[in-house]
Amino acid sequence: MSQLTIRTMLPEELSIAVNWAAKEGWNPGINDAALFYLADPNGFFVGEVDGEIVAVGSAVRYDSHYAFCGLYIVSPAHRGKGYGLALTKHRLAYCEERNVGIDGVLENVDIYKRIGYVPYYQNKRFQKIAQASTKSGAITEVREEHIPAILNYDLQCFGAPREAFLSAWLMQEYGRAVCVLENGQVTGYGVRRKCQQGYKVGPLFADTPDIASTIFRALQHDISGEIIILDVPENNGSAVKLAEAENMEVVFATSRMYQKGMPNVDSDKIFGITTFELG
Template sequence: MSNQLVIRNMTRLEMDELVDWAAREGWNPGFHDAELFWATDPGAFIAATLGGELIGGGAITSYNGEFGFMGFFIVRPEYRGRGLGNTLWHARRERLLARLRPGASIGMDGVFAMQDYYAKGGFVFSHRNMRFRADTAKRPTTSQADDQDIVQLATIPFDQVVDYDRTCFPAERATFLRGWIAQADALAVGCQRDGKLSGYGVARRCLEGFKIGPLFADDALAANALYVRLADFAQGAPLFLDAPENNPAAMALVRQQGMVEVFGCARMYLGPPPAIAHERVFGVTTFELG
């Protein structure tokens, strides 16, 4: 077989392998991430093979051509340091640009050690997204009337959820949301005030504990109420939240709940930063798809 690096679209079985690699890297994927990510955009997953063997991969998700996200970038450890990852990364960037309308922006969450590398590829730092961990054996901190407006998200008309999500994410993503909020081993809840959706959150089971993502809310009170309901669902397991540093209320929430910082990524953009309601983003959805 040829030892030439081949970059091509990934198969569904290779996607499962990529998720297994992510688990070994300590990324703690959700139980159903592979199927949900694939259903969102099957053309997003790019494989790198050498001699017919999968040695690397990553996602280049297009949201209706309006916004792109680069994530899930992994090269097998024994193939690192040989320039193969560099070739794959640049190929993914060019492929994603070709999938987007002219002028559309691309986002990514990159580990801090690679921030300068991504900057050379045209990405500009926006803010840090920090992963926090909580021990839910201790009941989360509540405040007066926190819980009264929290309902199952399935009781909210789906178009309202899509519209609210669009204020917090750079493009409409109904296809993703339909599967994400209905996934097994998860809880999706909304905050409803006077018949209006004022925030929502999802907690999904992962290899270790649960992750909350997204956590979007009009204000700190709604965000805390959603967090408390989701933390109760975690039933004493570790709970993780990826909170953006550019929302001071999100940082206040993790402090209030006694969460501990365990990891972080640099949110960067190629092209103009998206005009979203950053003050509503208390937790990003995923580091892999945005």
């Protein structure tokens, strides 16, 4: 078997990983390549054999305590050769002593357990056709002036700073971001991004189920008839109830796993995760 060489991914090569993700049926966002890179420009890797990229994966270090691995794909022609495990070990070494999270495909949970991951709950992908609803006056379209308050609110739910990524994620082209403000304070926000098929909402963070529902309905109001997707953590029962009340159906699921335990976040406020790739 030829030797695998692992190196940091070049910015222009992230589109390769996103294209592979599309072929795997992951339905990436049309801006994902550029925006993902902002999360940690040094945290994306390729594995090469004889100059050919055969494996890709990310390991985003958010701060000195937390990292998240994702975007892990081995090209079909090179699976079963140990390249994926070698790349995974390299990514974990890059994470150093941080707590590392993943959203692992269910059929590979036992493999992830063997390298130190522990499953905690499932994130379930819910999908439906968007419907218009009565507009709510409580909704505010996110503008640049709201970003500092949203970054602060985000820390309650994500547990680590992600200023460069989230600032761009909120303002992405063909996307929409809304928030709810009460007495000048953010009590919830959500982002919708255009994907190769339909739209995904994520994150969807809110103080209460009613606020989350208001945000989710606002984010589908202007795309009635299009596919809309929400990745819901099952450890928040209110989030699952919201998706079910919207008559959404589960089409996919992952296992949220961590190396060093659950992060200290307010799970009751998480109604939709940001992405399977970045946590």
